[in-house]
Amino acid sequence: DAGVTQSPTHLIxxxxxxxxxxxxxxxxxxxxxxxxxxxxxxxxxxxxYYEEEERQRGNFPDxxxxxxxxxxxxxxxxxxxxxxxxxxxxxxxxxxxxxxxxPQHFGDGTRLSIL
Amino acid sequence: xxxxxxxxxxxxVSEGASLELRCNYSYGATPYLFWYVQSPGQGLQLLLKYFxxxxxxxxIKGFEAEFKRSQSSFNLRKPSVHWSDAxxxxxxxxxxxxxxKLVFGTGTxxxxxx
Numbered sequence: 305d306a307g308v309t310q311s312p313t314h315l316i317x318x319x320x321x322x323x324x325x326x327x328x329x330x331x332x333x334x335x336x337x338x339x340x341x342x343x344x345x346x347x348x349x350x351x352x353y354y355e356e357e358e359r360q361r362g363n364f365p366d367x368x369x370x371x372x373x374x375x376x377x378x379x380x381x382x383x384x385x386x387x388x389x390x391x392x393x394x395x396x397x398x399x400x401x402x403x404x405x406x407p408q409h410f411g412d413g414t415r416l417s418i419l
Numbered sequence: 420x421x422x423x424x425x426x427x428x429x430x431x432v433s434e435g436a437s438l439e440l441r442c443n444y445s446y447g448a449t450p451y452l453f454w455y456v457q458s459p460g461q462g463l464q465l466l467l468k469y470f471x472x473x474x475x476x477x478x479i480k481g482f483e484a485e486f487k488r489s490q491s492s493f494n495l496r497k498p499s500v501h502w503s504d505a506x507x508x509x510x511x512x513x514x515x516x517x518x519x520k521l522v523f524g525t526g527t528x529x530x531x532x533x
Contacts, residue, residue: 308462310462335519337519337520337521339521344525344526345525345526346423346509346511346523346524346525346526347463347509347521347523348523349520349521349522352519352520360520362520394462394463396463396521398519406519407453407465407468407513408513408519408521409465410455410462410463410464411462412460412461412462413461413462415460
C-alpha cells in the first residue's frame with residue numbers, strides 16, 4: 305500500500321522563477337493538504353484541496369497556488385520565488401471532509417532551495 | 420487563535436532513561452491532538468493521536484501520551500529511550516471545522532547520549 309509520494313525530492317531555483325511540486329496521496333485518500341516547513345520550525349499550513357477545490361487556506365500570499373486532479377493527486381505552484389520560500393514542502397493526505405477527524409499522513413517532502 | 424507550545428527546543432536523554440516531552444495547546448473546543456516524529460531529511464510519521472475517551476493513549480515505538488484538559492497539555496512519554504529515538508518531535512492540534520487542518524508546535528529535538 306503506497307503511502308504519500310512527493311516529487312521531486314530536491315529542487316534548486318533562483319529568485320523570480322516559478323516552481324511546481326507534485327503529490328500523490330495515500331491510496332484511498334481524497335483530501336490533500338500542503339505545508340511549508342522552514343528550517344528549525346514546525347510545518348505551517350498552506351492550503352487544502354478536496355473535490356478539486358481549494359477548501360481552506362493558511363496565511364500565505366497568492367503566489368502560492370495549487371490544483372487537485374480527478375485522481376486526487378495535487379500540485380503546489382509558487383510564482384516569483386523569494387529567498388524566504390526556501391523550505392521543506394510537505395504534502396499530507398487524509399480521508400473525507402466533515403466526517404470524524406481522520407489523521408493526516410505525510411510524504412517525505414520536497415526540499416526547495418532558492419539561490 | 421489556536422496555538423501549540425513546545426517549551427523545550429532541545430532535550431538530551433541518556434539511552435535507557437525515561438523521556439517526557441511537553442506540549443501545551445490553546446484551542447476553544449475539544450481538541451484533536453497528535454504527536455509526530457521527523458527523522459533528518461524525512462517527512463512526519465504519526466506516533467499517536469487523541470480524539471476522545473481514555474486520556475492515556477498508546478502509540479507506536481513504545482510511546483504514550485496523556486491528555487490533561489485542566490492543564491491544556493498533551494505530554495509525550497517513553498519509559499526507556501533507544502538511540503534510534505533521536506529525532507525531532509512535533510505536537511499538533513487538529514482543527515475539524517469541516518475542513519481538517521493541523522497547527523504544529525515548533526518541535527523538540529531529542530538527542531540520545533550513550
